[in-house]
Amino acid sequence: MRKLQKENRYALSRTDVDLIIEHAHQLITAKGFTQRPAKGPEMEELGILQDGAVAIHNGRIVAVSKTDEILSTCEARERIDATGKIVTPGLIDAHTHFVFAGSRESELELKIKGASYLEILQKGGGILRTVRDTRSASKEELLQTCRQRVESLLVHGTTTIEAKSGYGLSLQDEIKSLEVINSLNHEGPLTLIPTFLGAHAIPTEFDGRVGEYIDLIIADWLPKISERHLARFSDVFCEKGVFEIDDSRRLLLAGKRLGLMPRIHADELYPLGGAELAAEVEAVSADHLLFASDLGIERMKQAGVIATLLPAAPLTLMLDRYADARKFIAHGVPVALGSDLSPSCWIENEQLVIGLACYKLKMTPAEAIMAVTINAAHSIQEASEIGSLEIGKKADITIFNVKDYRFLGYRLGMNMAETVIKNGKVAVDDGHLA
Numbered sequence: 001m002r003k004l005q006k007e008n009r010y011a012l013s014r015t016d017v018d019l020i021i022e023h024a025h026q027l028i029t030a031k032g033f034t035q036r037p038a039k040g041p042e043m044e045e046l047g048i049l050q051d052g053a054v055a056i057h058n059g060r061i062v063a064v065s066k067t068d069e070i071l072s073t074c075e076a077r078e079r080i081d082a083t084g085k086i087v088t089p090g091l092i093d094a095h096t097h098f099v100f101a102g103s104r105e106s107e108l109e110l111k112i113k114g115a116s117y118l119e120i121l122q123k124g125g126g127i128l129r130t131v132r133d134t135r136s137a138s139k140e141e142l143l144q145t146c147r148q149r150v151e152s153l154l155v156h157g158t159t160t161i162e163a164k165s166g167y168g169l170s171l172q173d174e175i176k177s178l179e180v181i182n183s184l185n186h187e188g189p190l191t192l193i194p195t196f197l198g199a200h201a202i203p204t205e206f207d208g209r210v211g212e213y214i215d216l217i218i219a220d221w222l223p224k225i226s227e228r229h230l231a232r233f234s235d236v237f238c239e240k241g242v243f244e245i246d247d248s249r250r251l252l253l254a255g256k257r258l259g260l261m262p263r264i265h266a267d268e269l270y271p272l273g274g275a276e277l278a279a280e281v282e283a284v285s286a287d288h289l290l291f292a293s294d295l296g297i298e299r300m301k302q303a304g305v306i307a308t309l310l311p312a313a314p315l316t317l318m319l320d321r322y323a324d325a326r327k328f329i330a331h332g333v334p335v336a337l338g339s340d341l342s343p344s345c346w347i348e349n350e351q352l353v354i355g356l357a358c359y360k361l362k363m364t365p366a367e368a369i370m371a372v373t374i375n376a377a378h379s380i381q382e383a384s385e386i387g388s389l390e391i392g393k394k395a396d397i398t399i400f401n402v403k404d405y406r407f408l409g410y411r412l413g414m415n416m417a418e419t420v421i422k423n424g425k426v427a428v429d430d431g432h433l434a
C-alpha cells in the first residue's frame with residue numbers, strides 16, 4: 001500500500017480511493033429515484049452502464065461511470081474486475097419474518113394433503129408452533145440461529161433486510177426478538193431494519209379476546225418498544241378472523257403516534273379492505289395484496305403507499321392466486337418485493353424471488369430488479385442511503401456472475417451472486433464469506 005501511495009504523487013490529477021469495481025458488462029445503477037420510488041414505466045429504468053465502474057471510498061460510492069473515465073480520475077488501493085458480469089445495488093429484502101426458532105417441515109405434507117394455512121393454525125400448528133419454539137429459545141440461541149441466516153442471505157447477494165418480530169407474542173419475547181434483530185444489525189455486515197409485529201397472531205392465552213390483546217399492545221408494549229427505540233415500523237397481520245380492520249387501525253395509529261411508522265399485511269387471503277386501511281393510516285408499505293380491491297389500489301396510489309409483493313408466499317401456501325402486479329404498476333403504485341422469509345416460506349435466496357416475480361407476477365426482470373433495489377429501499381425508508389449506485393450512497397453492491405441482468409429472473413434457484421460488497425468492504429468473495 002505504501003508503494004502505491006508513493007506512485008500516486010506522480011498522478012496528481014487522480015483521486016485516491018479504496019476500491020474500484022471495473023469493466024462491468026452491465027452496471028445496473030437504478031439511479032434517479034432516491035427522492036421517490038419508481039412507478040409505472042419507470043420501473044424498467046435500470047440505468048445500465050456498459051463497461052461500467054464504481055469507485056468506493058470510506059464505505060461510500062464516490063464515482064459511477066464508464067470504466068475508462070473512472071480509471072483516468074481515480075487511483076484505487078484494490079480493484080475488482082467484473083468483466084462479463086453484472087453489478088447491481090446490493091439486494092434489499094423488504095419483508096422478512098427473520099427471527100424464529102425451530103422449523104415446520106412436517107407441515108409441508110399437511111399442505112400437500114390440502115390443509116389450509118388457517119386450518120393448520122387452528123390445530124395449534126403454523127405460527128403458534130413457532131411461537132412455542134421461539135419463546136423457549138434463549139436470546140443467545142436465537143442469536144446463533146439468526147447469525148447463520150445472516151450469512152446465508154449475504155452469500156445470496158442480499159445486503160439489507162426488513163426484519164419483523166412476531167413469534168414472541170408476549171412483551172418479553174417480542175422484546176427478545178427485537179433485541180436479536182438490533183444486535184445482529186450492530187454486529188453487521190448485514191443491515192436489519194426492525195419491525196414490531198406483536199399482532200402477528202392471537203396468542204393462545206388471548207383466545208377469543210382479540211380486542212383485549214390489542215388494548216394491551218397499545219397501552220403497554222408499544223410505549224416500551226418506542227421508548228427503547230427497538231423498532232422503526234409497526235405492522236399487523238390484518239386478516240379476516242385474526243386482526244380485522246378496526247383493531248388493525250387503532251393499533252397502527254397508536255404506533256404512529258409513538259413514531260413507529262405503519263406497514264401492514266393486507267388482503268392476503270380475503271378482500272378485507274387492508275389496502276384502503278393502508279392508505280388511510282398512510283402506511284409506508286402494504287404487503288401481500290392478493291385480494292386488494294380497485295378502490296384500495298387507487299387509494300394506495302393517492303396516499304403514496306408502496307405495494308410490497310411477496311410471490312413466494314402464495315407459492316408456499318399452495319394458492320393459485322397471486323398479487324396482480326401488472327395492475328399495481330399500470331395504476332402507478334410503486335412495487336417492491338420481499339421474500340416473506342419465515343418458517344412457512346423458507347427462502348433465503350432473493351434471486352429466486354426475482355424469478356417468481358417474473359414467472360408468477362408477470363413482472364419483467366427489469367421491474368423485479370428495481371423492486372428489490374431502489375423500491376425496496378423506499379419500502380423500508382432507506383432510499384437516501386441505499387438501493388442505487390449513486391455518489392454519496394453506501395457502497396452496498398452485488399456482483400453476479402452472469403452477462404445480462406435478465407438472467408436474474410431467468411435462471412432459477414441458482415446462486416449467481418459471486419462478490420458482495422457491504423459498506424465498501426468485501427463481505428462475500430467468490431461465493432464464500434470473506
Ligand code: ZN
Nearest residue numbers: 095097265340
Ligand atoms: Zn409477512
